[in-house]
Amino acid sequence: MEKWSLMTITVLLALTVRWAVSLGSYSGAGKPPMYGDYEAQRHWQEITYNLPIRQWYFNTSDNNLLYWGLDYPPLTAYHSFVCAYIAKLINPEWVALHTSRGHESQPHKLFMRTTVFVADLLVYIPAVILYCFSLKETSAKKKVSSALCILLYPGLILIDHGHFQYPLSLGLALWAVLCLSHDWDLLGSVAFCLALNYKQMELYHSLPFFCYLLGKCFKKGLKGKGLVLLAKLAGTVLVSFAACWLPFGTDVEQIMQVLRRLFPIDRGLFEDKVANIWCSLSVLIKIKNVISPRTQLKLSFAVTFLSLLPACIKLTVQPSLRGFKFALVSCALSFFLFSFQVHEKSILLVSIPVCLIINEIPFMATWFLLVSTFSLLPLLLKDELLLPYAVTTPAFLAVCLASFSILEKTSAEDLQLKAFSLSLKGYVSWFKSFPRIVRSLVSGTGLSDAALPPPQRLPDLFPVAVAVVSCLHFLLFLVYFNVVILWDSKNRGQKKIS
């Protein structure tokens, strides 16, 4: 069958799954007084439509920052404004100042779900399709099956169309990667700046972008073309930022307040249960009580940067597209594991880059994506999204198994660990039995979390168990990805010669 018809079917299937999940529950459904992320988005529409820009990020009598105050950069606010404008045309009650708080109705849910669906359709899905079409050295069928696997990744579908979130920042970041893979550096920078100005969490991806582009400039020679490129890039970034922050003018007070909202340093090392080192360590030692908040901040920054330094240096010295994609994964993972105030949903910032390399390391990528979805399970259970989870995850696994026959591809060669294993001489055979242990552990914890109520003395037992198990997995993946990056060039060199 022709490529375009297969791709159309893939997209239609992806859209159907997304809409079917949309019919389910959302974050904070029917849970006053605070509700959840869905109400937060609706509240932002209310705020941005009714109040002047000067008041969006400030605590005023009309804008109570304790009730879902805006804590994302300006582009989110502009997007909310556009949605609010459309909402006002359909039913003004949805965004009426003060009176629309906690508004829940079927038509409104339909409207909100449609806005997410449209955002997905216009930004994220085209990026995925174009990315898959631009993959080199892959057959047409492989391209389509990669697209299918990426589009059916359960984590993103359940968070965006279930829990409720907009896929715009990830979509824009994906466009940026796409542009860079075609050597359109300026366009890629613009896209990434837009992504960054949509959600500050994209900072997790900023270092690889920076190092890769810097490395490219160095390669071109700092005395000639390299310097020109550097200047152009710097200029582009500045202009993009200026364009996004234009309505705030040069008012320093405004900008400082926005930054204070974006980076809530006084909120502590972590909130809730997240598959992060600090949360897992707190099972053994109560870190929050041992170290002061200032030291916590410094400690987490130090550890984060130390863990991602090797990959970034390698990327600057030898910029390659492949290294860039792997660095996106490892840097985002480092940030997720060691950084400050990490939310469970931030694992998506790691998952999307992993999706991009699914056709290079299908086994590890699929494994990672399954674990990342599993780590979201406590959040999904809170939102009553167990059924969509239980359906989309096996479906995703089945599609990956069929597309890439991953169970057969676990040799050292396929895991891109040839060079590394040659140095270590054959420690890789244990990989084969590992999955079986892992799968039983993962499914066991998952099932028990869903089915049984927690024991009285330890009410958080299952979320903590999920978090700890996921954290251990992520540490393993961090080591794996760093190994692949650092041992990369020698492998490539040998391949080209032979």
Add this chain to the structure above:
Amino acid sequence: CPFHPSSSPIFTATSEWTLDYPPFFAWFEYALSHIAKYFDPQMLVVENLNYASRATVFFQRLSVILTDSLFIYAVHECCRCINGKRAAKDILEKPTFILAVLLLWNFGLLIVDHIHFQYNGFLFGLMLLSVARLCQKRYLEGALLFAVLLHFKHIYIYVAPAYGIYLLRSYCFTANNADGSVKWRSFSFLHVTLLGLIVCLVSALSLGPFLVLGQLPQVISRLFPFKRGLCHAYWAPNFWALYNAMDKALTILGLKCNFLDGTKIPKASMTGGLVQEFQHTVLPSVTPLATLICTFIAILPSVFCLWFKPQGPRGFLQCLVLCALSSFMFGWHVHEKAILLAILPLSLLSIQRAKDAGIYLILATTGHFSLFPLLFTPPELPIKILLMLLFTVYSFSSLKSLFR
């Protein structure tokens, strides 16, 4: 709409969703009710009409999904029967794969069963299985399955002539003359007796208890409600819909030209969405007997062909599809879902010849589109559009690549 199984299903007239399926289906619902009590006992109380707790909905939907396993098995058997002309290396191009997808992902079946809610998958499974058995020359099994099917849902009586004539011609007369006509001497009494025995046994099993209780007339009246009117609440897109439309058009014309008296005509009679008997205003009213005669005339050509020039299983399938279509076109009180009775068997023919594929594409696309009014709430709109597009794109591109 969920049924409320209880111990005496036929006599209760307590709700608008009365049991109007044959006895085997009632027993099936009875069996389900025994499992249902583990999910939510409240749904089994007869007074609880329109009861829809989450556990109820979950149980009902799960039951449809699980009974669909019979449908999956039947599709598997059908795929075994057909032998595609080309042995393609790529699985996507294999005729068996295409047939499996066309049947399992059939848009009509998906939305009628899993959204609108019915148990058609399992019933079509029985029908496809009986077709597969007949193709495999296991005639008695095929006949048994069809007899059982009839007692599950009597709508399959639409295709009974095809079965009857085919079995008579190809099974009861065991040999043909050199020129293909029937060899009267090869009539096998044994085969006829066996077939008769199967039919009688199944009917006895199903209707027997009601015969003993003296409730047979009640059962018959529930199964064949001729008081329900020529067209269903939602008009099935058949000949009578055109007939009604013509009647309405002529009425309006007549009113405008003052041929008719406005006071004598009832208002919005047939499109009101209710199930009642109505009279036509300008054109002659249609009686059940008239529809029967029209249907009979329509199926005559295909039945004749099946008798005089049998072409084996393929001829049988063609006759089956034509019987289903004719009954759909001219039947009394036809549901729009009945179009599936024609679409699903035609899938089996579509992968074997290009001409059949062309006809299938037209029938499937329009038939599925005609099912759109079944889902009318706003949240379901994207689902039905996306699924329709999915099936249409797939069927067109796969059949096109098969018969390139």
